Amino acid sequence: MDALLSVAGLRKSYGPVEVLKGIDFSVKAGEKIALIGPSGSGKSTCLRCMNFLETPTAGEILLDGERIGMRNGRLMNDRQLAPQRAEMGMVFQLFNLWPHLTVTENVAIAVRKVRGLAAKEARELALDMLAKVHMTHRADASPLELSGGQQQRVAIARALAQKPKLILFDEPTSALDPELVREVLNVIEELADEGRTMLIVTHEIAFARDVADRVMFLDGGVIVEDGPASAVINTPREERTRSFLKQIRH
Template structure:
């Protein structure tokens, strides 16, 4: 484990999660310091997306602990063991860990601005006017000043994903969770989305991103976490992971990307 100087924003200890008889997470430990960008890489089925979904409790976890700024996510410890938090408590915790999804998840009947405003009004209690101002600010920031009143169907995949990012960042979460945000995009649209993420990282936002974009992970992450068979096999700076890796399974995983690149 890499030591983080302050109390970490996210502290995950012994996290386990099964779907039926299949244990997907087998005891994950991860600390994320304020302003750190963590890239999570690993083969399909190694638990990357499940890990993110547990952090903001879209997925209930079986064992272990996840704390955001010291607050236990999802459960509270009662005298008789842990109890699931109320929906109201969960809603306020989820605001602290905003997620950007692979498939955009925008509301199709709402404009770009309305998609961003909704969370601000519901979870941050902003008035409609204030929510509109904040939504406009963020949509301009992600390069969509011309598209404030466009519906998702009128936007390209890359533009929809940038609305998704604006929506997540606008509520000022403590950590931004990005789940394979480029995997549903046409290759030529990937760059415009990654550029936005890079700017956010440069501003010192705390992020955990699951990605298949190895060059991007190398460039933007402070640490790269390699998950394998439900555990964190490696947690190290990008240089160590990509240039000095001695772990056989990591090497095999990365070589697939190299082979893929050379084939194209």
């Protein structure tokens, strides 16, 4: 099967500090990949380079055969990038909801601006996506009235509303109190069961093992190990992977 997403030679530097040192991988349609590794290993930077929220220093990213972020050898601006970014729904650590808009309006606003949907159609789509994340009952609430877990579920609905080809999750539970983590993971699991393509940066190792098809372990800006989720987590080949997982489990 051809790759939906292809990443080749991805590098990212901030001044003299090279955070990504040549990342290569591909993702097939319907595949779920978890990125794990210590803080500062480059996981979130890798994800943010996918849709040019961070501009790569070098490398090429293709989504469905189309190069992301570049046109005729030149960097795209934000307006040109908007349709490509919509193809890769992004769910952040922090929810980034507009406090002056209702839950439904938060989900609908992006599809109105990027996809050009009429207000009525955008609202109907927003309500459908809120149903997927079990938030219809708070459709008219302000984000300020919601728990962190509820806000993150609205953020997931917002990403889904764009009908993306894949969804990027950047540590979606790291800003949540422990008792709220499970409700967000449950929603992500339900989306995974629908066959959606996902890249998930997470510290939830058991979740990665149970939900992902593949796990990539990043450290020092390189992919140290990449393989089936159960194999990487239960019987890692690399000593560095084993050391990291041992620390996580204690």
